[in-house]
Amino acid sequence: MRLIGLAVVLTVSLILAPLATEAQQTAKIPRLGYLVLAPLSETPSPERAALLDGLRELGWVEGKTIAIEYRSAKWNPELFDDLAEDLVRTKVDVIVTTGDAVNAAKQATNTIPIVMTGSADPVADKFVASLARPGGNVTGMSTMVAELGSKRLELLKEVVPGIARVAVLWNPAIITNHRELQTTRAAASTLGVALKLMEVKNTDDLARVFAALEKERPDGLTMFFDGKSTGYRTLVGDFAKKHKIPTIFGAKEFAQAGGLMSYAPDIAEMFRRAATYVDKILKGAKPADLPVEQPTKFELVINLKTAKALGLTIPQSVLQRADHVIQ
Numbered sequence: 001m002r003l004i005g006l007a008v009v010l011t012v013s014l015i016l017a018p019l020a021t022e023a024q025q026t027a028k029i030p031r032l033g034y035l036v037l038a039p040l041s042e043t044p045s046p047e048r049a050a051l052l053d054g055l056r057e058l059g060w061v062e063g064k065t066i067a068i069e070y071r072s073a074k075w076n077p078e079l080f081d082d083l084a085e086d087l088v089r090t091k092v093d094v095i096v097t098t099g100d101a102v103n104a105a106k107q108a109t110n111t112i113p114i115v116m117t118g119s120a121d122p123v124a125d126k127f128v129a130s131l132a133r134p135g136g137n138v139t140g141m142s143t144m145v146a147e148l149g150s151k152r153l154e155l156l157k158e159v160v161p162g163i164a165r166v167a168v169l170w171n172p173a174i175i176t177n178h179r180e181l182q183t184t185r186a187a188a189s190t191l192g193v194a195l196k197l198m199e200v201k202n203t204d205d206l207a208r209v210f211a212a213l214e215k216e217r218p219d220g221l222t223m224f225f226d227g228k229s230t231g232y233r234t235l236v237g238d239f240a241k242k243h244k245i246p247t248i249f250g251a252k253e254f255a256q257a258g259g260l261m262s263y264a265p266d267i268a269e270m271f272r273r274a275a276t277y278v279d280k281i282l283k284g285a286k287p288a289d290l291p292v293e294q295p296t297k298f299e300l301v302i303n304l305k306t307a308k309a310l311g312l313t314i315p316q317s318v319l320q321r322a323d324h325v326i327q
Contacts, residue, residue: 030282031067033092033112035083035101038230040072047117050268051096054275060282073101075231080104088112094278099226100174102127106138113287115277116140118270120176122292131292139287140277141270142294145225145250149180150187152263155300156220156248157191159261159318163219163246166193169200169209169236170224177224180250184222206232210239218245225250225264233257237306244310255301255326260310265295299323 038045044052052062060066069090073079077100084104087095095105098117105114106127120143122128129135131142157163168184170177181197188195196218198209213221221240223229230253237258240247247254248261255262277290300318303326307314319325 029065029067030093031069031090032278033069033071033087033090033095033097035071035073035080035087035095035097035105037073037075037077037080037099037101039074040070046268047271050272051117051275054272055278058275058279060275060279066282077101081107084108094281096274096278102138106136110137112137113281114138114140115274115281115287116142116292117274118143118265118267120145121179124179125175128292131294133288134290134292135288137287139290139292140274142292143265143267143270144294145176145180145264147183148250148263148298149182149184149224152222152248152250153184153187153191153193155261155263155318156222156246157193159312159314160220160246163193165196165216165218166220166222167196167198167213167216167218167245168222168224169198169229171201171226171229172199173201174224174226177226180224200229200232203232206235213239213245214243217243221245221247223247223249223254230254233259241306241309246310246312252299252301252324255303255306255324258303258306260303260306260312262299262301264299266297266299269297270295302326 055066062068069087069092071083071087073083080101081104085108088109092112095112095114096117097105102114102116102119114137116122116138118141119125119127122142123130127138185195200206200209223236230251233254234257237254241258247259248263249255249259250264252262252264273293280290281287300322301324302314302322305326
């Protein structure tokens with residue numbers, strides 16, 4: 001009987017051992033929090049796909065070697081605080097986020113590492129002490145958005161030399177928009193262009209602005225980039241084409257949606273780069289010691305279909321510099 005009992009114990013042990021090992025391995029899988037403004041879909045956005053690709057290249061496979069907790073504000077930035085606190089309660093090991101959500105995440109925790117996939121000016125926003133030595137629990141990528149305002153106006157003037165009045169759609173509640181306005185104003189002064197500032201905080205504002213634009217008929221239009229403004233890209237693109245207003249934007253999604261041009265950092269590439277920060281942090285590095293990176297690649301996107309609809313011929317000097325041309 002003792003032998004039979006011993007055999008049973010050994011058999012049960014052999015059966016349970018792999019299960020226990022598997023449970024331990026599952027428990028050790030790190031958890032990544034992913035917080036964004038745009039709605040999530042079954043098909044990953046280019047940015048999310050780039051992050052997942054970057055993680056896979058470093059050995060982090062979703063569902064196998066890393067678990068991901070997804071949270072979306074669905075175009076409602078006021079939800080960021082609650083969503084960030086929810087991720088903290090979930091006890092994720094790292095939070096990946098962007099834009100205004102970085103502040104919400106930082107307010108929710110000063111211990112869980114936070115990786116920015118893009119912040120216009122993380123030092124001015126007090127996310128980090130300096131780019132070289134962040135000093136806290138936040139690091140990642142800076143988009144340098146403010147510095148690009150002047151470049152966009154220069155490009156618009158190069159394509160449409162006769163422009164004298166440019167409408168600027170912006171949200172003054174976004175701190176970085178004020179810095180972009182400074183560089184845009186400086187360029188406007190040099191180029192002899194008058195700017196017409198028009199506030200857009202929500203869709204009601206957008207309708208009011210469209211009504212004013214129909215009357216004023218500016219020579220050109222630009223819209224400062226923030227996470228929420230990308231939700232208006234189709235509306236703004238369609239309006240500008242209908243009223244034959246040349247445009248330039250700070251995100252390629254606008255050019256893809258019918259805008260004339262965009263000039264911006266490669267956002268998908270910044271999400272891919274964020275994966276390297278996640279990898280280093282999960283292997284023991286401290287965010288405080290990981291320098292913030294600035295983008296090295298900027299994309300000029302030109303929509304030739306829109307140019308044709310506007311009756312414009314894009315100069316070869318500009319076409320040759322384009323990274324993407326939409327036929």
